[in-house]
Amino acid sequence: xxxxxxxxxxxxxxxxxxxxxxxxxxxxxxxxxxxxxxxxxxxxxxxxxxxxxxxxxxxxxxxxxxxxxxxxxxxxxxxxxxxxxxxxxxxxxxxxxxxxxxxxxxxxxxxxxxxxxxxxxxxxxxxxxxxxxxxxxxxxxxxxxxxxxxxxxxxxxxxxxxxxxxxxxxxxxxxxxxxxxxxxxxxxxxxxxxxxxxxxxxxxxxxxxxxxxxxxxxxxxxxxxxxxxxxxxxxxxxxxxxxxxxxxxxxxxxxxxxxxxxxxxxxxxxxxxxxxxxxxxxxxxxxxxxxxxxxxxxxxxxxxxxxxxxxxxxxxxxxxxxxxxxxxxxxxxxxxxxxxxxxxxxxxxx
Amino acid sequence: xxxxxxxxxxxxxxxxxxxxxxxxxxxxxxxxxxxxxxxxxxxxxxxxxxxxxxxxxxxxxxxxxxxxxxxxxxxxxxxxxxxxxxxxxxxxxxxxxxxxxxxxxxxxxxxxxxxxxxxxxxxxxxxxxxxxxxxxxxxxxxxxxxxxxxxxxxxxxxxxxxxxxxxxxxxxxxxxxxxxxxxxxxxxxxxxxxxxxxxxxxxxxxxxxxxxxxxxxxxxxxxxxxxxxxxxxxxxxxxxxxxxxxxxxxxxxxxxxxxxxxxxxxxxxxxxxxxxxxxxxxxxxxxxxxxxxxxxxxxxxxxxxxxxxxxxxxxxxxxxxxxxxxxxxxxxxxxxxxxxxxxxxxxxxxxxxxxxxxxxxxxxxxxxxxxxxxxxxxxxxxxxxxxxxxxxxxxxxxxxxxxxxxxxxxxxxxxxxxxxxxxxxxxxxxxxxxxxxxxxxxxxxxxxxxxxxxxxxxxxxxxxxxxxxxxxxxx
Numbered sequence: 001x002x003x004x005x006x007x008x009x010x011x012x013x014x015x016x017x018x019x020x021x022x023x024x025x026x027x028x029x030x031x032x033x034x035x036x037x038x039x040x041x042x043x044x045x046x047x048x049x050x051x052x053x054x055x056x057x058x059x060x061x062x063x064x065x066x067x068x069x070x071x072x073x074x075x076x077x078x079x080x081x082x083x084x085x086x087x088x089x090x091x092x093x094x095x096x097x098x099x100x101x102x103x104x105x106x107x108x109x110x111x112x113x114x115x116x117x118x119x120x121x122x123x124x125x126x127x128x129x130x131x132x133x134x135x136x137x138x139x140x141x142x143x144x145x146x147x148x149x150x151x152x153x154x155x156x157x158x159x160x161x162x163x164x165x166x167x168x169x170x171x172x173x174x175x176x177x178x179x180x181x182x183x184x185x186x187x188x189x190x191x192x193x194x195x196x197x198x199x200x201x202x203x204x205x206x207x208x209x210x211x212x213x214x215x216x217x218x219x220x221x222x223x224x225x226x227x228x229x230x231x232x233x234x235x236x237x238x239x240x241x242x243x244x245x246x247x248x249x250x251x252x253x254x255x256x257x258x259x260x261x262x263x264x265x266x267x268x269x270x271x272x273x274x275x276x277x278x279x280x281x282x283x284x285x286x287x288x289x290x291x292x293x294x295x296x297x298x299x300x301x302x303x304x305x306x307x308x309x310x311x312x313x314x315x316x317x318x319x320x321x322x323x324x325x326x327x328x329x330x331x332x333x334x335x336x337x338x339x340x341x342x343x344x345x346x347x348x349x350x
Numbered sequence: 351x352x353x354x355x356x357x358x359x360x361x362x363x364x365x366x367x368x369x370x371x372x373x374x375x376x377x378x379x380x381x382x383x384x385x386x387x388x389x390x391x392x393x394x395x396x397x398x399x400x401x402x403x404x405x406x407x408x409x410x411x412x413x414x415x416x417x418x419x420x421x422x423x424x425x426x427x428x429x430x431x432x433x434x435x436x437x438x439x440x441x442x443x444x445x446x447x448x449x450x451x452x453x454x455x456x457x458x459x460x461x462x463x464x465x466x467x468x469x470x471x472x473x474x475x476x477x478x479x480x481x482x483x484x485x486x487x488x489x490x491x492x493x494x495x496x497x498x499x500x501x502x503x504x505x506x507x508x509x510x511x512x513x514x515x516x517x518x519x520x521x522x523x524x525x526x527x528x529x530x531x532x533x534x535x536x537x538x539x540x541x542x543x544x545x546x547x548x549x550x551x552x553x554x555x556x557x558x559x560x561x562x563x564x565x566x567x568x569x570x571x572x573x574x575x576x577x578x579x580x581x582x583x584x585x586x587x588x589x590x591x592x593x594x595x596x597x598x599x600x601x602x603x604x605x606x607x608x609x610x611x612x613x614x615x616x617x618x619x620x621x622x623x624x625x626x627x628x629x630x631x632x633x634x635x636x637x638x639x640x641x642x643x644x645x646x647x648x649x650x651x652x653x654x655x656x657x658x659x660x661x662x663x664x665x666x667x668x669x670x671x672x673x674x675x676x677x678x679x680x681x682x683x684x685x686x687x688x689x690x691x692x693x694x695x696x697x698x699x700x701x702x703x704x705x706x707x708x709x710x711x712x713x714x715x716x717x718x719x720x721x722x723x724x725x726x727x728x729x730x731x732x733x734x735x736x737x738x739x740x741x742x743x744x745x746x747x748x749x750x751x752x753x754x755x756x757x758x759x760x761x762x763x764x765x766x767x768x769x770x771x772x773x774x775x776x777x778x779x780x781x782x783x784x785x786x787x788x789x790x791x792x793x794x795x796x797x798x799x800x801x802x803x804x805x806x807x808x809x810x811x812x813x814x815x816x817x818x819x820x821x822x823x824x825x
Binding site: 071176 | 368402403404405408409415416418422423424425426427428429432435437438439440442443444446447448464465468472615616617618619620621623624625627628630633635637667668677678679681683702704705707709
């Protein structure tokens with residue numbers, strides 16, 4: 001087992017290499033560019049394929065092409081680039097192509113700035129492009145998880161045949177922490193049951209998302225929904241910290257959840273029972289567990305997010321609006337501070 | 351006389367069940383449309399060259415969106431204009447694939463112009479068949495980038511006026527400005543003579559793919575009797591007498607003889623190779639130990655860009671890592687790195703690090719005066735500020751220990767003026783405010799400069815000098 005200090009964005013490439021990712025296609029954008037740079041350096045050294053594309057759309061469509069042949073493919077960007085990629089991600093969902101997409105969120109809307117934010121929640125978690133689809137979304141909160149979740153995202157993408165996101169933010173992308181390297185490397189095999197792999201064997205497979213017949217397209221859409229139901233049943237993931245006796249539950253993901261964790265320890269020293277609920281899979285969202293927690297007497301919820309209540313809406317839905325959900329947030333590239341959370345906690349505890 | 355082979359292997363299906371309907375051998379194209387002829391030329395060539403099994407045809411958006419009804423090979427349907435990018439992905443992933451992008455004028459020359467030119471410029475192993483009929487077909491006869499001046503469409507009902515809509519785009523000529531393409535030719539499918547020439551160009555483009563030589567572009571002037579409201583003879587005359595005046599037929603480039611076959615790399619998935627990329631055998635730190643007694647040390651390092659502020663923070667983080675502490679490093683990034691001020695946060699802790707961003711440091715290392723102005727007031731009571739003594743007249747708040755270090759002089763004395771950051775690190779180490787052992791600082795420097803061994807000794811020496819200075823000058 002080996003441990004090294006690694007930058008969050010570089011850890012994505014560690015995960016991808018050990019996951020058997022064969023192709024990287026990307027376009028430069030702060031604060032995600034180090035993923036592209038690292039891929040450009042390391043992929044060719046082990047014969048893997050790298051192209052710096054002419055645009056975000058071209059990058060994700062190269063991914064569409066390579067994914068069609070059954071290979072493991074990665075692309076990454078930040079919010080603005082993800083907006084551009086959405087067209088193709090909808091096509092990937094429609095054509096049922098596995099692909100891993102990493103989003104290192106920065107502040108918006110528009111050009112915004114390069115500071116950290118979590119304002120891509122809706123465009124990533126709710127589908128984002130046109131049509132009735134969802135993508136599995138994993139939200140790391142450490143450099144270790146940047147690596148581990150990228151690895152896991154490939155397995156999920158192939159298991160459910162669809163695009164899978166790793167949703168992180170500028171802090172996670174830019175920070176350096178020690179990671180333990182994976183102890184196994186995946187040697188991928190082409191799934192010839194669906195891929196179009198330039199062989200006689202796969203010639204009759206077809207990658208397409210056009211379905212002219214209304215009835216057939218409706219049936220296909222319902223099949224997709226069945227797949228999402230299965231994902232909702234099997235792939236919910238979350239982490240709880242000091243939640244058992246908590247009167248106030250902070251709900252938070254990504255870098256915000258790290259700040260919350262320290263806040264929980266601080267406020268408990270002052271005798272307030274605070275806990276942290278951290279969704280790891282943002283889609284599927286951990287609805288059942290939140291509903292269960294809401295059933296407990298007196299427990300209050302605070303959504304701590306660097307966005308305008310985008311996740312708060314999902315918490316409300318999960319607990320069926322049985323409790324008020326409070327919001328602590330910062331926008332525009334600012335991190336949430338512990339003091340800010342503590343003052344809300346004190347307000348609620350009184 | 352050459353032997354005539356009848357019933358040769360074709361790249362087209364004999365019947366088209368994917369199309370559905372009651373006429374299994376009829377296409378979905380309108381009567382008189384040129385797509386059928388071009389499909390046949392491509393299908394025949396695929397068959398004759400025996401490449402159908404390894405060919406992937408990309409169906410675009412437009413009338414030929416259903417090209418996969420007909421081509422007896424791998425088929426992938428893609429978004430409007432994106433076929434050359436998708437082709438790039440296919441070709442890079444499957445080096446053996448013969449990739450064909452079949453596109454109309456709106457798709458290729460309008461929404462997908464960037465993808466078209468860039469794939470050509472990269473010299474992708476790709477044959478592009480560009481059907482130019484001067485109009486959008488599938489969507490109902492709108493103006494295309496190749497619509498002729500004065501030609502009427504549903505979106506230029508009085509005829510294309512260059513003052514409002516520009517001029518017809520000449521794709522072959524545009525692509526001919528690029529270095530990488532191997533083959534560029536404009537043909538027409540308007541009559542037997544032209545179809546024969548088109549057949550040769552299609553074959554040449556596919557031979558180049560069979561041999562893995564690179565990019566081939568064939569523009570095919572074609573007809574659209576439905577949207578141009580022409581009968582079959584008029585549509586042929588339109589190509590021969592009108593279109594060819596704007597888009598002259600002929601070969602613009604044929605480098606197929608000189609071009610060499612090239613192979614792309616083979617992917618290596620073995621764990622030993624990946625471990626080797628990171629030198630895991632030699633470069634590994636111990637895992638962090640949970641030690642709540644240790645508490646935490648929050649350090650901010652700040653200075654001008656170029657003073658080695660970020661790398662000093664990283665060396666400190668490495669040292670903490672070597673000492674089995676939990677650690678994180680977080681930089682200011684983006685434009686700040688390029689001139690102006692630069693800073694980083696280093697969290698050293700006995701437990702999992704929460705926020706990696708230091709707001710109230712226990713230790714501030716300030717390499718210049720602006721850094722003091724920005725961060726000195728944030729330092730925790732009882733904290734330490736180590737600053738470059740050039741900022742000598744700064745007024746510190748009460749309750750912090752401020753240490754002025756003649757960093758540049760000490761660095762110069764040690765042998766490198768640029769190593770002022772190592773001097774600061776040496777002072778930090780010797781003051782003991784990070785609670786890390788002396789030894790890990792030396793190890794961290796050795797790791798940091800592993801690629802430039804000369805710098806290890808130099809920086810170790812400067813570290814020693816800074817330690818000596820600290821012991822002599824700071825109580």
